Amino acid sequence: MLEAVINGLLPLLTWSGFMLLLLGTLMGMLFGILPGLGGPQVLALLIPITYGLDSQMATIVLVAAMGAVPFSGSITAILINTPGTGASAATTFDGFPLSQQGKAGLALGASATASALGAIFGAIVLSFLIPIGREVVMAFSYPEFFMMAIMGLSVIAVVSQGSPWKCLISGGLGLLLSTIGSDPITGAGRFTFGNFYLWDGIKPVPALIGMFAIAESVELFIKKISIAGQHEIQISGVWDGVKSVFQHFGVFIRGSIVGTIIGIVPGVGGVVANFLAYAQAVQTAKDKSKFGKGDIRGVIAAEAANNAKDGGALVPTVVFGIPGSLEMAVLLGALILHGLEPGPDLLINRLDVIFTLIFTLVIANLLVSSLGLASAGYLAKLTKIPSSYIAPVIFCLSLIGAYSMNNLFGDVIVALCFGFLGYFVKRLGYSRIALIIALLLGKITQESFHQTLVSMGVKGFFLRPISLSLFIIIFIFLTLPYLRTFIKKPQKGEVV
Amino acid sequence: MKKIHCFLILCVFSLILGVNFSAADNNYPQKAITIIVPFSPGGGADTYIRMVVPYISKQLGNAAIVVKNIPGGDMITGLMKIYHAKPDGYTLGLFMTPGQAVRQVVGGVNYDLSKVTWLGRISSMDYVMALSPKSKFKTLQDLQQADKVILGVANISGAIGTLISCEKLKIKITPLSHRGSQEAILAAIRGDVDVVQFPITTMRTAIKAGDLNPILVFSKKRATEFQNVLTINELGHPELVDIVKIGYYLGGPPNITPSVVDILKKAVEKALTDKELHMMADKVNRPIIEANAQESNDEINEIINSYTPFKKILSNYLK
Numbered sequence: 001m002l003e004a005v006i007n008g009l010l011p012l013l014t015w016s017g018f019m020l021l022l023l024g025t026l027m028g029m030l031f032g033i034l035p036g037l038g039g040p041q042v043l044a045l046l047i048p049i050t051y052g053l054d055s056q057m058a059t060i061v062l063v064a065a066m067g068a069v070p071f072s073g074s075i076t077a078i079l080i081n082t083p084g085t086g087a088s089a090a091t092t093f094d095g096f097p098l099s100q101q102g103k104a105g106l107a108l109g110a111s112a113t114a115s116a117l118g119a120i121f122g123a124i125v126l127s128f129l130i131p132i133g134r135e136v137v138m139a140f141s142y143p144e145f146f147m148m149a150i151m152g153l154s155v156i157a158v159v160s161q162g163s164p165w166k167c168l169i170s171g172g173l174g175l176l177l178s179t180i181g182s183d184p185i186t187g188a189g190r191f192t193f194g195n196f197y198l199w200d201g202i203k204p205v206p207a208l209i210g211m212f213a214i215a216e217s218v219e220l221f222i223k224k225i226s227i228a229g230q231h232e233i234q235i236s237g238v239w240d241g242v243k244s245v246f247q248h249f250g251v252f253i254r255g256s257i258v259g260t261i262i263g264i265v266p267g268v269g270g271v272v273a274n275f276l277a278y279a280q281a282v283q284t285a286k287d288k289s290k291f292g293k294g295d296i297r298g299v300i301a302a303e304a305a306n307n308a309k310d311g312g313a314l315v316p317t318v319v320f321g322i323p324g325s326l327e328m329a330v331l332l333g334a335l336i337l338h339g340l341e342p343g344p345d346l347l348i349n350r351l352d353v354i355f356t357l358i359f360t361l362v363i364a365n366l367l368v369s370s371l372g373l374a375s376a377g378y379l380a381k382l383t384k385i386p387s388s389y390i391a392p393v394i395f396c397l398s399l400i401g402a403y404s405m406n407n408l409f410g411d412v413i414v415a416l417c418f419g420f421l422g423y424f425v426k427r428l429g430y431s432r433i434a435l436i437i438a439l440l441l442g443k444i445t446q447e448s449f450h451q452t453l454v455s456m457g458v459k460g461f462f463l464r465p466i467s468l469s470l471f472i473i474i475f476i477f478l479t480l481p482y483l484r485t486f487i488k489k490p491q492k493g494e495v496v
Numbered sequence: 497m498k499k500i501h502c503f504l505i506l507c508v509f510s511l512i513l514g515v516n517f518s519a520a521d522n523n524y525p526q527k528a529i530t531i532i533v534p535f536s537p538g539g540g541a542d543t544y545i546r547m548v549v550p551y552i553s554k555q556l557g558n559a560a561i562v563v564k565n566i567p568g569g570d571m572i573t574g575l576m577k578i579y580h581a582k583p584d585g586y587t588l589g590l591f592m593t594p595g596q597a598v599r600q601v602v603g604g605v606n607y608d609l610s611k612v613t614w615l616g617r618i619s620s621m622d623y624v625m626a627l628s629p630k631s632k633f634k635t636l637q638d639l640q641q642a643d644k645v646i647l648g649v650a651n652i653s654g655a656i657g658t659l660i661s662c663e664k665l666k667i668k669i670t671p672l673s674h675r676g677s678q679e680a681i682l683a684a685i686r687g688d689v690d691v692v693q694f695p696i697t698t699m700r701t702a703i704k705a706g707d708l709n710p711i712l713v714f715s716k717k718r719a720t721e722f723q724n725v726l727t728i729n730e731l732g733h734p735e736l737v738d739i740v741k742i743g744y745y746l747g748g749p750p751n752i753t754p755s756v757v758d759i760l761k762k763a764v765e766k767a768l769t770d771k772e773l774h775m776m777a778d779k780v781n782r783p784i785i786e787a788n789a790q791e792s793n794d795e796i797n798e799i800i801n802s803y804t805p806f807k808k809i810l811s812n813y814l815k
Contacts (some may be wrong), residue, residue: 002802040536040537041537043537044537044563044565047546048546048549048550048563052549066684083758105666137682138685138686141683141686141688142688158781184673184675185672185673196568196569196572196576197568197569197573199568199569199570199572199573200567200568200569264601278537285782288613316682320682320701320702321701322678322679322681323678326536326537329536329537329676329766330537330542333537333542333543333546336543336780336782337543337546337547339776339780340781341701341780341781406566406567406568407566408563408573409569445674447673451673451674451688454646454670454672455646455672455683455688455689
């Protein structure tokens with residue numbers, strides 16, 4: 001084991017290994033920052049240029065790129081309300097309001113620190129879980145997927161600002177929109193109007209780009225103010241952000257645990273990870289009033305989960321050869337091209353490669369977070385650029401990002417439609433967050449519900465320990481506020 | 497070390513400047529060729545094409561070849577981009593049977609695979625049916641006698657050969673869709689579905705690890721690695737061998753200029769018979785089972801014809 005650890009680390013200590021790590025990290029950063037592009041795209045681009053490398057060097061450049069994407073995607077989520085992928089959508093909930101208050105540095109500092117520590121957490125868990133990874137992966141099935149999706153949906157209840165009815169209506173609209181496309185079970189087309197593009201339903205990334213970035217650019221253009229408005233940019237904010245992670249260490253740890261667990265479960269995806277982490281941060285907080293309006297705990301939880309999930313997603317990839325996410329699927333394909341077949345064989349015969357993978361993931365995250373911290377002060381100044389300059393840039397970047405993800409014009413149309421929908425949803429006081437959560441989680445909810453019924457029947461939801469526990473937690477979280485009000489006796493002179 | 501430094505400098509410059517390594521040939525190709533893959537990056541088909549591309553590029557004088565993933569619409573979105581591309585030889589694509597052929601047989605799609613300019617077959621794989629060790633069913637006979645067998649599939653159009661074979665074998669299946677073949681295999685390992693049926697390459701790791709028990713191979717003769725497992729031929733259904741088979745083909749839009757087609761056909765044929773490629777492919781358990789352009793063309797027409805009698809069953813599944 002120790003020999004494998006040393007052999008795994010050695011390639012990274014060579015000059016060429018470090019240069020490849022740097023190259024991968026910078027490429028990952030670039031792709032993470034551009035809306036719409038992310039891990040799968042940067043890996044697909046890098047695969048051909050790894051042909052001339054040996055398997056460990058190829059692993060370094062690919063994993064470094066993959067590891068650098070999540071935090072980079074969060075930079076745009078915080079600064080211009082544009083999550084690079086669905087996995088950093090929850091970062092916008094509190095990250096962007098902080099930018100609007102002139103506290104982008106605080107959010108970026110917290111995000112960089114939580115990202116780096118989250119990745120380290122995920123990697124440590126991965127190292128310890130490899131021997132029992134099999135049992136952990138097997139413990140989650142359709143009912144658990146369903147309960148986790150419902151848990152994610154329960155965030156809608158805690159992010160409502162203003163009218164809860166408008167929030168529920170927004171969530172309902174999101175769920176309805178998630179039914180567009182081929183039925184995840186029968187394959188029958190629903191609301192596709194004979195259009196092949198709609199067979200896959202509303203894709204998350206163009207919808208996110210439209211709902212947040214395009215809607216924001218339209219609003220900036222109309223209001224004619226910068227993102228931070230009249231607020232002053234606080235220079236000390238970056239270090240306050242770093243410190244805030246340690247001040248709210250419990251939030252960070254819980255976020256990392258949620259991210260790692262979701263990462264381990266193939267088929268659930270990173271989207272659920274950041275929503276669930278955000279939900280637990282809100283539900284376990286005593287003072288919930290600032291969430292959605294710029295609470296740093298929301299950023300810490302979402303970012304910790306977003307990065308910890310990559311370590312988790314490596315568990316099924318190396319234990320079964322089954323990718324835990326789309327990024328992992330591309331990485332798996334690349335490893336195969338280099339003669340490495342992930343699965344039990346790799347685990348037994350090439351443990352050094354697995355440790356190279358773990359070390360690369362950690363170092364790439366530390367590197368990208370350091371770069372993020374170093375540049376956060378400058379990046380924060382972007383929020384003071386006048387709207388007449390920044391709004392068209394956001395608008396153009398959004399359309400390019402929507403197109404470049406799959407090279408489809410249909411994605412651009414979806415982004416534009418959601419842009420205008422997002423603008424009016426916000427203007428009329430409905431909840432964009434509720435709509436997007438429901439849209440992103442709708443498909444997995446209906447899929448896992450149907451799978452459970454076919455495979456196990458209704459009892460499947462309640463006779464499995466993890467599923468039942470999740471159900472009880474959801475029930476408690478949703479009913480506790482009402483129970484508290486009901487149980488709490490009014491004190492003398494207190495108005496309930 | 498020097499090699500890696502040169503490589504790093506080269507790739508950084510090529511990425512920044514978008515350098516086009518144009519071929520030595522003055523006629524074709526003069527610019528980058530795009531190969532459209534109608535799937536997301538990662539996965540079997542994508543891995544195959546990325547493995548083969550450097551060898552095709554070599555045969556075309558190191559021409560630049562860009563692999564472009566256009567997933568969605570059950571492979572049809574990408575296929576339409578290939579089919580309606582300008583027939584100049586600069587847009588080619590990866591095709592997969594039976595899914596795309598099945599959609600054509602059912603109707604309602606705007607393409608005809610018999611008109612595609614076929615360049616060659618990269619590989620074709622036999623399927624294996626395997627039981628979950630946690631299932632109450634232990635043999636093929638158990639499955640045939642059961643009232644309900646849950647079959648884990650990736651998507652209905654890709655599993656259509658499997659569904660037809662189960663009808664022929666009189667297995668009363670309830671298909672349960674998953675996001676991909678790997679998720680379906682994992683469901684079988686967990687015991688949430690009774691049986692799965694996928695290409696041997698997809699199932700090899702799980703079977704080798706003892707996580708799944710193979711009970712039937714869809715091939716004419718016994719597979720080397722599954723000598724003790726029955727074949728569909730032995731059960732008296734040789735017609736199912738071609739129906740339950742996956743094939744990856746390389747082709748282009750109809751009516752590509754004949755002189756360009758000749759260059760492409762020769763390049764693809766030489767690339768697919770390259771010994772180095774075969775050795776590499778075998779090493780990673782993704783064997784190249786190539787066919788030339790004419791054989792591919794005949795094979796595709798045969799596949800379409802073999803599915804035509806099942807149009808009614810197909811239409812039921814692909815509503």
